[in-house]
Amino acid sequence: MSYLKSNLNKLLKAFVGQQYYQENTNAQELNIIQGLMRIGNKDYEPHLKSFKHKLDQLPKPGNDELWLQYTVANILRGELSGKPAEVEMILQESINRLDEYYLINKLSYGIEIQNQQQVIQFAPSFQNDLMDQIELLLVNKKEMSPRLSLYYQLYLCFKYKEEEAHFYRLVQLLQQHQLKIKRTECRAIYLATINICLRQMHIDYEGYATICLGLYEEGIRTKILFERGLLTEWTYRNAIKIGLRLERYKWTEDFIHTYNPFLDVEAQKNALYSNLAEVAFSQKDFDQTFEYLHKIKINNFRYHLITKILLIKTFYETENIDSCLSALGAFTVYLSRLKGVSSAVKKNCQHFCQLLHQILMQSSDKKKEKTKIKIQQQTPLAEREWLLDVFSREHPRF
Incomplete structure (x- = not known):
C-alpha cells in the first residue's frame, strides 16, 4: 500500500x-x-x-x-x-x-x-549589486517600455520616500500604461502604489487619501484590482473606509451598493451590512448602526473583530457605558482565546481594548497623560483617531 x-x-x-x-x-x-x-x-x-x-x-x-x-x-x-x-x-x-x-x-x-527594509533589517552581508549603476543608466534613458518605466518609477518612490515628485509621476504613468501590461502585474503595481499612499497619509492626509481613493475607484472600475474575476471583501472595505474618512458619505453609500454584487456571493450580505453600519455610525445614526450590526452573521473571525469594535464604539456614543464596558470585557476575553491569527491582528484589537478601558477608568492625571501618549504612539492600534477623540471628550484638560 x-x-x-x-x-x-x-x-x-x-x-x-x-x-x-x-x-x-x-x-x-x-x-x-x-x-x-x-x-x-x-x-x-x-x-x-x-x-x-x-x-x-x-x-x-x-x-x-x-x-x-x-x-x-x-x-x-x-x-x-x-x-x-x-x-x-x-x-x-x-x-x-x-x-x-x-x-x-x-x-x-x-x-x-x-x-522590506522599512519593516526588518537585513543582514550586513546582504547585497543587491549594480542598483546605483542601473539607476544612473535609466535616469538618462530617453525611451522606456511601459513595464520598465513603471518598475523604475516605483523603485524611485521606495528609495526616495521624501521626494513627492516621484510618487506623482508614478500615478501619472500608471494611468497612462495600465492597459498596456498584464492585469495581474498591473494589480501588483496598483497595490504597491496604494501602500505608498497609506504610508504618506500621516504627512498630508487629505491629499494622499484623495489620490488613494482615486486609485481604488479606478482599479475597481477597470477590474484591475479584482482577483479571479471577483472583488475581494477587503479591497472593497478599504475603499469604503477611505471614503468615510474623507466624509464622502453619498459617494460611499453609492459605492457600497454598486460594487456589492461583484463580491463572492457568500460574502455579499455580511459585507453589505457591515459597511452600511460603518456609514450609519459615521453619520451618527446609531439606531441604524445597531440595526445593521444585528443583521451580520459571524462566520469569519474578521467580521467578529469588525462587528465587536463597532458595537463597543456605538455603545459609547449612545452613552451606554455599562454595556460598553461589558462588551469590552467580553471582547478582551475572546481575543485572549483567539487562535490561528497573526499576532499583529490580535494586538491591533487588544491595544484598542486596553486603551479604551484606561480612558474610561483611570483617575490620576499622571496616568491620563501616559494614556494619551500611548494612544498617539502605540502600534499596531485599531481606531486611533476615534480613541483620541474619546480621550479629548473624557479629559478635555489634556
Missing part, C-alpha cells in the same frame, strides 16, 4: 506538470523548434520565424514572454549569416530583450528590498 501511494503521488505530480505544459503553448513551440534543430531538421527555420512573428505581436508581454523573445532572437542570431544589416538588427534585438528582462527583474528585487 505504501509503494502504491508513493507511485500514485508521483503519477499525480507528473500529470500536474503535463497539464501545465499543455497550457503553456509558447513553451511547447520553443521546445519543438529546439528539438527539430537538435536532429538537424530544416523545418525548424520557417517555424522559428513564424514563432518570432507571433511573439512580436503580443500586446502585453510579461517576464516569461520577454525571456522567450530574447531566446528566439538569440537562436536567430546564431543562425543568420551573410546580410550584415539583418545580422545587426537581430543582434540589437537580442541585446534589447535581454536588457529589459534583466533591468525589470533587478528593479523588482530593488523595490522588494526597499519595502
Whole structure:
C-alpha cells in the first residue's frame, strides 16, 4: 500500500506538470523548434520565424514572454549569416530583450528590498549589486517600455520616500500604461502604489487619501484590482473606509451598493451590512448602526473583530457605558482565546481594548497623560483617531 501511494503521488505530480505544459503553448513551440534543430531538421527555420512573428505581436508581454523573445532572437542570431544589416538588427534585438528582462527583474528585487527594509533589517552581508549603476543608466534613458518605466518609477518612490515628485509621476504613468501590461502585474503595481499612499497619509492626509481613493475607484472600475474575476471583501472595505474618512458619505453609500454584487456571493450580505453600519455610525445614526450590526452573521473571525469594535464604539456614543464596558470585557476575553491569527491582528484589537478601558477608568492625571501618549504612539492600534477623540471628550484638560 505504501509503494502504491508513493507511485500514485508521483503519477499525480507528473500529470500536474503535463497539464501545465499543455497550457503553456509558447513553451511547447520553443521546445519543438529546439528539438527539430537538435536532429538537424530544416523545418525548424520557417517555424522559428513564424514563432518570432507571433511573439512580436503580443500586446502585453510579461517576464516569461520577454525571456522567450530574447531566446528566439538569440537562436536567430546564431543562425543568420551573410546580410550584415539583418545580422545587426537581430543582434540589437537580442541585446534589447535581454536588457529589459534583466533591468525589470533587478528593479523588482530593488523595490522588494526597499519595502522590506522599512519593516526588518537585513543582514550586513546582504547585497543587491549594480542598483546605483542601473539607476544612473535609466535616469538618462530617453525611451522606456511601459513595464520598465513603471518598475523604475516605483523603485524611485521606495528609495526616495521624501521626494513627492516621484510618487506623482508614478500615478501619472500608471494611468497612462495600465492597459498596456498584464492585469495581474498591473494589480501588483496598483497595490504597491496604494501602500505608498497609506504610508504618506500621516504627512498630508487629505491629499494622499484623495489620490488613494482615486486609485481604488479606478482599479475597481477597470477590474484591475479584482482577483479571479471577483472583488475581494477587503479591497472593497478599504475603499469604503477611505471614503468615510474623507466624509464622502453619498459617494460611499453609492459605492457600497454598486460594487456589492461583484463580491463572492457568500460574502455579499455580511459585507453589505457591515459597511452600511460603518456609514450609519459615521453619520451618527446609531439606531441604524445597531440595526445593521444585528443583521451580520459571524462566520469569519474578521467580521467578529469588525462587528465587536463597532458595537463597543456605538455603545459609547449612545452613552451606554455599562454595556460598553461589558462588551469590552467580553471582547478582551475572546481575543485572549483567539487562535490561528497573526499576532499583529490580535494586538491591533487588544491595544484598542486596553486603551479604551484606561480612558474610561483611570483617575490620576499622571496616568491620563501616559494614556494619551500611548494612544498617539502605540502600534499596531485599531481606531486611533476615534480613541483620541474619546480621550479629548473624557479629559478635555489634556
